[in-house]
Amino acid sequence: MWEKHIAMHLMAYLNGELPPRKAREVESHLEVCEACRTEREKIRAGMDAIRRLPLVAAPDSIWPSIAAEFGRRQPRPAAVVHWRWVLAAAVLITLMSSTAYWWLHRPLGTEWGVVRIDGSPSIGAKPLVGAGHVRAGEWIETDAHSQALVQVGEIGSVQVAPNTRVRVVTAQQDEHRLALARGEIHASISAPPKLFFVDTASGTAVDLGCEYSLIAADDGSSLLRVIRGWVSFEWKEIDSLVPAGATCRTRPHLGPGIPYFDDASAKLKQAADAFGLEKSGDTTLNVILSASRVRDTLTLWHLLARVDPPDRNRVYDHLASVSPPPAGVTREMVLKLDAAALQRWRDDLAWKW
Amino acid sequence: MRMGMLRIGITVCAAVPLGLADGFSFTLGNPVAAQDYRAKTASFVFRAEGCGEPAKAQITGTAEGLVNGIRHSVPLKISAMSQPGVYAVYQTWPAEGAWVVSLKGACGAENAGALVPTSAKGFLRDAVKFFPRPATNVEIETALKNLAQGANQ
Numbered sequence: 001m002w003e004k005h006i007a008m009h010l011m012a013y014l015n016g017e018l019p020p021r022k023a024r025e026v027e028s029h030l031e032v033c034e035a036c037r038t039e040r041e042k043i044r045a046g047m048d049a050i051r052r053l054p055l056v057a058a059p060d061s062i063w064p065s066i067a068a069e070f071g072r073r074q075p076r077p078a079a080v081v082h083w084r085w086v087l088a089a090a091v092l093i094t095l096m097s098s099t100a101y102w103w104l105h106r107p108l109g110t111e112w113g114v115v116r117i118d119g120s121p122s123i124g125a126k127p128l129v130g131a132g133h134v135r136a137g138e139w140i141e142t143d144a145h146s147q148a149l150v151q152v153g154e155i156g157s158v159q160v161a162p163n164t165r166v167r168v169v170t171a172q173q174d175e176h177r178l179a180l181a182r183g184e185i186h187a188s189i190s191a192p193p194k195l196f197f198v199d200t201a202s203g204t205a206v207d208l209g210c211e212y213s214l215i216a217a218d219d220g221s222s223l224l225r226v227i228r229g230w231v232s233f234e235w236k237e238i239d240s241l242v243p244a245g246a247t248c249r250t251r252p253h254l255g256p257g258i259p260y261f262d263d264a265s266a267k268l269k270q271a272a273d274a275f276g277l278e279k280s281g282d283t284t285l286n287v288i289l290s291a292s293r294v295r296d297t298l299t300l301w302h303l304l305a306r307v308d309p310p311d312r313n314r315v316y317d318h319l320a321s322v323s324p325p326p327a328g329v330t331r332e333m334v335l336k337l338d339a340a341a342l343q344r345w346r347d348d349l350a351w352k353w
Numbered sequence: 354m355r356m357g358m359l360r361i362g363i364t365v366c367a368a369v370p371l372g373l374a375d376g377f378s379f380t381l382g383n384p385v386a387a388q389d390y391r392a393k394t395a396s397f398v399f400r401a402e403g404c405g406e407p408a409k410a411q412i413t414g415t416a417e418g419l420v421n422g423i424r425h426s427v428p429l430k431i432s433a434m435s436q437p438g439v440y441a442v443y444q445t446w447p448a449e450g451a452w453v454v455s456l457k458g459a460c461g462a463e464n465a466g467a468l469v470p471t472s473a474k475g476f477l478r479d480a481v482k483f484f485p486r487p488a489t490n491v492e493i494e495t496a497l498k499n500l501a502q503g504a505n506q
Contacts, residue, residue, distance in 0.1 A: 229384060347386070
């Protein structure tokens, strides 16, 4: 490539050191070659940078060694004349190397690809025609007739349903974060856990590796339904684990509710959704306890940390009657909400979900 | 009589080190039970129980299906998870038709089997059948027929 270009002459050209005929040849080439014009600007920038370098006096300690070298051999005047070229070349090489290194190691996912599926979705208020990109801070918006598919870095994709407004918060290799203001998205992620997050007004869906749909309403509530894998729905100190086949509703100012399996009875699901909203929790708690199956230990387990201490005894007794806690997990530990004990019981219960 | 007693004695002596008291069997679960993010895309997970050395249990299986009246058999993709004796089954069968996963396990002289009807949402826990041996062809056909009829209702 370089044999056809004049890059090797650019430094001399910029220094005014080329013979007139050669300089004209370089100028003619630059008029038609963008690559060499780019190189010219890089070299010029490097030379400008050198000129702006402050002059620093050499320390006295180096002079004896320099004097000894002068005595050993004749000095080379050419080296003195060309030191600027050497430094300029070094700066140029550094610039080129840095650029190449940045290009090869640039943060992936700084912008995500977006494809129009239907209608006229927009990115940052600009209509998307065919395919485009979205950057951190930009909104993706769909109307009643449009849909879009977002490629989330290299870890998966998110389908944006009609009437949805979602913003890319962070687009980095170690964090892929969306904020869903309203509408519905369907995420399909294949990555180690806790690389993909979706913020809503009432909780954050923390992907633990899965496929799920998330609907955010205008009142700030959300509905998470997990299709594959599992999701942790978090808000302040409240955390709901939602496995495949389960749903969890979040409410503004209350965070994630009690998750339940989609095949649970309608009574249990309604009671789980209403839990915490009524003045007295007895009604919904009674319904949940009476309507629960073995598989509904998912719901019962989450209740342990959400009910008042008097009701916790009831929940423990019912849960233990359905699926006794594993060895080493005592009633006392559970009633005190010992985190390790609760975790162990949950891990054991998961085999029944 | 003597040979019968001898066979019983040999069977007991061979089986005791393998935890015969509990028997070799499978327990099925939601992928979250594996506590391993590699199971996130699994159709379901299972653990081999009652095997003295779970890591040495030999586990195989196939997905048996009925698609438009035609029988199919597809090899299973089974991956060992981080917990010893826990495995994930990934869907290698198509979405169309009725599919039952036939699991087979061997732990020393003991065997275990399970027929796991599946759906688009995972496995149908209430319809799972367990056996102290691999399921027979008759049992597989029955499970498929029941699943297909249930899907058509």
